[in-house]
Amino acid sequence: MLEGHAMTMDTRLGRRGFLGMGLAAGVITLTACGSDNKSATASGDAEAADLVMTVWGGESDKTAYQKRIDLLTAKYPKLKITLQLIPNDGYAQKVQTMIAGGKGPDIMEVAESVNVYSSKNQIQPLDDLASKAGIDLEKRFGSIGKLYSYQDKVYAIPDRSGAMIVYYNKALFEAKGIKAPTADWTWDDTLSAFKELSIPGKQWGYGGSGWWPQWWSFVYQNGGKIIDDSGKPTVATDEVIEALQWAGDLIYKHGVVPTAKQYADMGADIGGDQAFANGKVAVNTTGFWAISGLTKSKIDWDIAPLWKGKQQAVSAFGSGLAVSRTAKNPAAALKAIDFLTSPDAQQQIIATGQDVPANLDVQKSDAFLKPSWMTKPVNMNVFGESSGFVYRAPFIPQWNEMQKAFDDGLADFWLGKQDARTALTAIQKQLESIVKPA
Amino acid sequence: MSRLRRREALWFYLFASPWIIGFVVFLLGPMISSIYISLTDWDSFTPPKWVGLQNYTRLLTDDPVFWKALWNTFYYAAISVPLGLVIGLWLANLLNKQVRARKLFRTLIYLPTLVPLVATAMIFKMVLAPSGPLNDALGLFGLPGPSWLLEAVWVKPALILLSVWGAGGATVLLLAAMKGIPRELYEAAEVDGASPIRQFWSITVPQLTPIIFFNLIMGLIGAFQVFSQVYILTKGGPNNASQTMVPLLFDQAFSFYKMGYASAISWMLFLVILGFTLLAFRTARRWVFYETEVR
């Protein structure tokens, strides 16, 4: 019924578009997107709907999502979800075009850029819907339950979430008589271990921390913040500068991390993940995804939680599920998300080896701790242990611009041509013009 | 206007109608709306807000990255376009000879333009590594190779190198045109005792000028709009040293959600390209040789 109505709307618009060729077309295209943007307030049966869900990733991601959707359809036969897998490079653009064209997805995967959509009122606040459905976010997801919120409203339900973890080369550690790293290691402990594990020009103690989840972890460990609670950028503070300088010194002062040049010589796009896999670096900090590749690797390795600074803090990777403003049936969309983040469905995330499920119960379950595809004993407890250390990264609406400012402003720093204070002072100035406190 | 002339004009518009209709239906509307968008603040989700010329004034007075990108684009175009023309002509001339296995040679030289850019970019990062094959080769001549993609000074030459690698694409049209040059001209020249080099300059090149001109205009437009190569190989880095106009506006439009600002950039770029193209058309009268004057 609802569908039929939408279709006549479309053909009418279509005819108008045809008649108004040329000059008028420009105006129409703009008004069309205005008129189409009326919020679909209709909410019907929460257990019967035909929904479109967009996710990014590769083929293995598709398998994992589809399995979970199949489980959903088995339980609620009238709740149909069409999965649209979009290559990650084109995801934002495709979704943006879909929304601008007036036909956004009903459910969409979001991550760091969640508030690009929420701040522009493109996804719905889920607090009311979630409490109506009886979902307790804190209970289900722990400290990251409200990770995807904006101005005190939750805009996405966590779906996948794994802390950044430490991968270490067991053989190299044992050869030097160094005990496995723990969450209690301080920066000094860490540095001295790195030094011992390094052989100049041949082997390095650590893979480096040029990516934001890495050096930001040090910033938060050091009591610094990228954006403070009032929404102002604070990257030129002593805490941030000290943390970044520590990360930079690992490369150019202590030589325990490969330089950009040394990395470029190892191969194209090579980073800590690959250098660790081929035994060139002894420690690497990255996400869950490295595990599946390493299970086939020749080196002997295990995982550990990230060390600490003045306090524990670590970045988390993951994504959440949001309901778009134009969703045909928000109640049904939430029902679907509720099921997809329930233990039954979340188990598939680990069973397929895709990622860490956000649901804490699943993170503690045997299915997660001893996945069937794992070929060697790996301390999977680390993810549960780390989840308490996760700090809330500032997913501001201008996330992409902020990242670009860091990329540009730190380019010389990571090449060893500038100190942290100079770089961050310049970036702070730039961020102040980008980030306007809400 | 005579009846014949009127009939000719009618046929012109009839023949040109596919393009005219396509332009009006598919392009004119979007182009006009992009002009309108450039005068607004639009995030592509919520209704646009009229800001007048603000995007343009900010661009010209308050955005150092814009000027940097404009300079980089000039740099890239100024070197890669002439280089591409010369190399294309040289290769086409070689491939036009009666060599054995010339089909294979032609294919090999055209091949780089066929390979998907994801693959090309990956390979180029390896080739351009500080101790990669290219620097090894330079080392044979005693030249110290730079860290191409890591250094602000060398990243633009690296992009130009990538464009040169694809210069074989230009040979297709040049070769097709060379085949159309009447053999009698060469035979006559040979009888007159003109050397092959002389023949190349006084027969081949003049006969090809319309196509060289086409390649020049297309090269200009293409170089000013260079996108994927930059986006995939360098992402504009380090610190915007290789940022060019289209990647810049792409970021504004699809990463920062500033459609208005991006549209303003694209219309500035339009003006720049238009200026150079008109300049090229103006000089064309002096060196492009048409069998029939194009009116």
Added chain:
Amino acid sequence: MATALSAATPARERSTPKERVVGVFRATPFSYATLILVSAVLCVPLVFVVSIALSSDQTVNANTFTILPREFHWENFTRVFSTELPMQRFLLNSVIISAGAVLGQVLSSGLVGYAFARLRAPGKNALFIIVIATMMIPSQITMIPQFILFKDLGWVNTYLPLIVPNFFSNAFNVFLVRQFVSRLPSEIDEAAMVDGLGFFGIYRRIMLPMLAPVLIAIGIFTLTATWGDFMGPLIYLNDESKMPLALGVQYITSTSQALQAPPWNLVMVGSILLTLPMILVYYLGQRYLYEMDISGGSAGVK
């Protein structure tokens, strides 16, 4: 030397027996040396592609590739077909979309380009400036308005936005044909005019045969561009069953995290499989591009 070489070129041999290789077309050892050197340099990166395509997952993981292949994991080529993605369907879609696009461009471009080169009409110059100017607007910026237009037409998630615009030619091809036609002596159509052929008759009978190489070039360009394009399909298609191969390769390249490395060996296999048909088309198609003796035709009319 000359006879030995002309024996290697049957196309030439078949024309007139008295024909011999004109000096400038004679290949010297120097031309061979240059060609071999240039081809070799251009091919280094391509050997790299093959080398990566044949490497094991372990090599990919550790990113320890070499220019010359050391391992030969041919099974990578079958692996890309054993994924959940319907690769055969992708291939078919690529063929449908590309064939439609090529047909459209070849049919329309000759007509429009000829008009701009030869026919006189008021407003032609202004119109030609507009033709050229349309190329100067980056397509990225008209993408969203265009998407809205196609959505209003109800064409989203069909092949139509990818095929139909090609039937209206484009600026590049119009300009290209115009340049080609303007090289041809105008006595040809003047003579035909005297013979009483109308404008369409001139185009159909005289121009079209002479334009064959440039139309084939347009066909090859359109084919390779459409074949490799993934942005258009990405924006306009939603159903997997409608997507082309180029988008399939994007899926192989895609990972769920920014710094996660894609399976490079499969990416390269995908790239090779995507490129091979185009190489074949060019290798076989160049016969029609370069070996047709259109110069003889024009000389005959003189």
